[in-house]
Amino acid sequence: MKINWGTGIVIAIIGFITFIMYYVVTMTTSKSFDHDLVTDKYYQKELSYQQEINALKNAADLKENISIRKTEKGLFINFPEDFDINKIRGKVFLYRPSNKQLDFELPISLSNNYLLVPENRLLGGRWNIEVSWKYQDKNFLFKEEIIY
Template structure:
């Protein structure tokens, strides 16, 4: 069978359209390419942006910083020794960039100078940890990336 140039152009166009459709369908249906927003309450968080900046400045002005350690029992978050543990109130939010279903939040209510995040809640890999707390009516905020 002899083909002319018009048939070649039609075959090339159909091949190109098929390739594009294949890529679009793959990107839509494959969970590997599922990218969500960091937070669903984006605009509500924007309203507290200046408060977060002030809380970060308060944290940076501390002489002793929070220490995060990987232990066999989980993730140990040690607060400054100069703080009375019972007066520390707030939350620890762990965000997994690769899977939002693994995100969780732990309230800070401690009697020892540290908080232990159980190992059963953590999978190996990269985590973003946001520690937001108040001590003597002063807000503090720190955000770090860790590998567990």
């Protein structure tokens, strides 16, 4: 059987269209290619970005900022020693870039100058930590990326 050039072009076009359709269906239905925005309320968060910049500057101006260290019990978030721990209010947000379901938030309630994030809440891998806190009507923000 002999195939002329017109038939060859039609077969090539049909093959290309079949490949593209397979690729599109695979990309839209596969869970491994499911990507989300960093945050659900992306545009609302952008509007409050200047307040975030001011809080980061306030934290950078401290003589002692928050420090984080890993232990077998979990993650210790140490607050400055010269602050009254009863007046510190805020939250700790742990963001997992690879899996949105692992993100969680903890309120800051201190009995010592540190907050412990339990080890069982943290899976191995990269975490973005955001500590947003307020002391004497002044906002502070600490951000860090860690590998746990």
